Amino acid sequence: MPDDLIGKVISIISGGEEPDSEKKTLLKLVVKEISQNKYAKFFRLKSEEIDxxxxxxIYEIYKIVYPACAFVQNTAKLSRVKHISVEAFMDKGTLELARKLRPEVVQERVKAQEPKVVSAQLKEDLNSFVAVFDSKRIANINRCYNLNTALIQFAQFNFLSILRRFDTGLPEGNGPYTPRFQPAKAADLIEELRxxxxxxxxxxxxxxxxxALTILKIARDGQELIPLNQWNMLLMNLREFKNSNIIELIGQYTTKNPVWRVKSEPIDEQLAENWLEAKRSDVQGVIDRIVTSQRNGQIETLATAVFGTPEVTRLQYYNQETTDACNDIGLDGFLYAGAMNYLTAFVQDFLSKEMQELCDILLVRGQWIINSQSMEMSNAIHTINDATESAADLDLLLSETGTFGPRFSQALVQADRNKTQARFIDHVAGELDETALTLINTAVQSLVVVGKHMKNLLGDxxxxxxELIINWKELGYFTKVPISQRITEAYKKINYFVQLMLLLTHPESA
Known part of the structure; x- marks a missing residue:
């Protein structure tokens, strides 16, 4: 194409105004190219009809690919192509790992084994499975799947729609039929041509x-879709057809747009990566559910051992009920509501009652050899009590007269339709959670100190x-229950409670 015409084409593409005469010049070039094209017979220039x-x-192509056209209508079989495309590149050992990670097999493993055992095995199997897929294997899977994607897109083309523009009576399929094709207006076929x-x-x-064809054959239950030799011959013919640019030339002349082009989206599906991620997500979901179930069971057991019941509520606002209300509108609510209520109940029901009486005996009446040790235990108990008082103050922030209370209650009503109110709830919950976690950690650290002393005193x-208290015999007079028994019970309850708090604030410790 001469330089001046190239400039004109660029001007048209960029949106510049072109005189009709210049466009006509470009279209004359299109006419010339059509007349010299190997497939010139497909287009009647004078009448602007498709021959x-x-x-x-197109009909010859349709007869060859019709089995594929029918196949792509079967969504059940078509959906198997992805799975088969991945498994086709697995060896025997990898296939066995894949079988063990199938949902139905995983569920059977969960039923048959201890939660910890099956969770550990699933992690190991999943890691081994993922490790098999190196960059080369992933590239081969993606390449093969993208070929089949191209073939499937081709088979999904509505051949009948375009063919019935030439013969309205053309039946579906590749059975015996002698078509009676008539010319068709190119303008009516531009979209189908594109x-x-x-x-x-x-x-x-x-x-x-x-x-690629082998994978489709497997997906079709062993029936060959298109013979490889026939398919390769068709592809060579289509390559020649594409390279002729006859479709582009017909489109340019028919639309009177010399820069008319067909745009095609690239096919670059990352099947292997997406499939592995889905597999990882499925298996990890099972592992997470096992861990969560196990954790919840441990929490229930420990809470029952300490309180006699797994459900404990002491705070009026910072509690599970408010968290449930937040969950109902898609918000997280309070992360440490359960832990804070357990802590408050532990201090009120145990530390301030039976534990207080025991500590009075040990710390007030006991004659400690090293006073600093008794002071450490006493300070730890005071720290726990202070934390509980702070918990009550935190709870009051959400009361009707509290800093956040009135607006927080209103926000709960409006948050499902007002993002500003939802953000306010999240902000308040985050701020209170941060304070709550600090209080819980402080109390737990102090309880660990008390528990350590209880253990040492029991041994003493x-x-x-x-070596710690020299008047144990005298202290026995101040309690009906043997003091060693009371210390043992207190130590066990503190130990259970610390474990409970760790589970509630550090899920990874389950």
Missing amino acids: PSFAAY QFRAVIQHLEPGDDWKN TQKSPP
Whole structure:
């Protein structure tokens, strides 16, 4: 094309105004190219019609690919292509791992084994499975699947729609029928021509179609879709057809737009990565459910051991009920409501009652050899009590007269339809959660100190001579229950409670 005409084409593409005479000049070049094209017979320039020979060409293609056209209508079989495309590149060992990670097999494993055992095995199997998929294997899977995607898109082209523009009585399928094709207006077929040109863009005879067609054969329950030799011959023919640019030329002349082009989206599906991520997500979901179930069971057992019931509520606002209200509108609510209520109940029901009486005996009446140790235990108990008082103050922030209370209650009513109110709830919950976690951690650290002393004191009751308190015999007079028994029960309850708090604030410890 001469330089001045190239400049004109660029001007048209960029939106510049072109005189009709210049456009006509470009269209004359299009006419010349059509007349010299190998497929010139497909287009009648004078009448701007598509010749019946083009319909015959498409019909021959349709008869070859009809089994594929029928196959892509079967969504159940078509959906298997992804799975088969991945498994086709697995060896025997990898296939066995894949079988063990199938949902139905995983569920059977969960029923048959201890939660910890099956969880650990699933993690190991999943890691081993993912490790098999190196970059080369992933590239081969994606390449093969993208070939089949191109073939499926081609088979999904509505051949009947375009063919019935030339013969309205054409039946579906590739059975015996002698078509009576008539010319058709090119302007009426521009969209079908564009679509046909787009779906053949990524079909190339040099690609590895043997593996691709084998995968489709498996998906079709062992029935061959298209013989490989026939398919390769068709691809060579289509490559020649594409390279002729006859569709583009017909489109340019018919639309009187010399820069008319067919755009085709690239096919670049990351099947292997997406499939592995889905597999990882499915298996990890099972592992997470096992861990969550196990954790919830541990929480229920520990809470029952400490309180006699798994459900405890002491705070009026910062509690599970308010969190449930937040969950109902899609918000997280309070992360540490359960832990804070358990802590408050532990101090009120145990530390301030039976534990307080025991501590009075040990710390007030006991004659400690090293006073600093008794002071450490006493300070720890005071710290726990202070944390509980702070918990009550935190709870009051959500009361009707509290800093957040009135607006928080109103926000709960409006948050499902007002993002500003939802953000306010999240902000308040985050701020209170941060304070709550600090209080819980402080109390737990102090309880660990108390528990350590209880354990040491229990051992000291059996020593002769004692190393911590020298008047154990005298202390026994102040309690109806043997003091060693009371210390044992207190130590066990503190130990259970610390474990409970760790589970509620550090899920990874389950």
